[in-house]
Amino acid sequence: GENVEQHPSTLSVQEGDSAVIKCTYSDSASNYFPWYKQELGKRPQLIIDIRSNVGEKKDQRIAVTLNKTAKHFSLHITETQPEDSAVYFCAASKNDYKLSFGAGTTVTVRA
């Protein structure tokens, strides 16, 4: 099955700085890559996703890039704020219902 590796496992940034989380996937047939944010004690929520027919997607302060050749994709958060502190999960899927998640990155934004 699909194997998704996520790095780093923890990330501490100064408020206002950028944060970058990277994921690699194993199955070249994967074509859907969502990112979920989970605040402490809450449910995961989708923040952005990208499909394999595009290389980059932006939504305000967050962006995702995809390199299909290298089989990796990244989440970029600019101008980080305290409310960005959470666990972020990347995931990958082919043309089916199975989402394979990375192990998560705990992001802490220092005031």
Next chain:
Amino acid sequence: NAGVTQTPKFQVLKTGQSMTLQCAQDMNHNSMYWYRQDPGMGLRLIYYSASEGTTDKGEVPNGYNVSRLNKREFSLRLESAAPSQTSVYFCATSLAYRETQYFGPGTRLLVL
């Protein structure tokens, strides 16, 4: 609209006991999923139901059974609970595959 709801919120079981986790959605979504979340391991798919009347195994189905009761409800059953099943269980729904999955609030299960 309640979105995705799960019951119970928290449960303690003894090894060998059985229980059913319930999930309901009012989003008129076709697909429903059960995940477990363990520290350092992300979310792992247990079972999913692509549409009413169908269920399929995910990544970690052993020790679990599911029922898609109707379009709204998808239950997860532990027939004989084991300590290794201590986890947080999330139900999720989506309109179709490769679409946003909406998660329920989770059920925290402790098996002693």
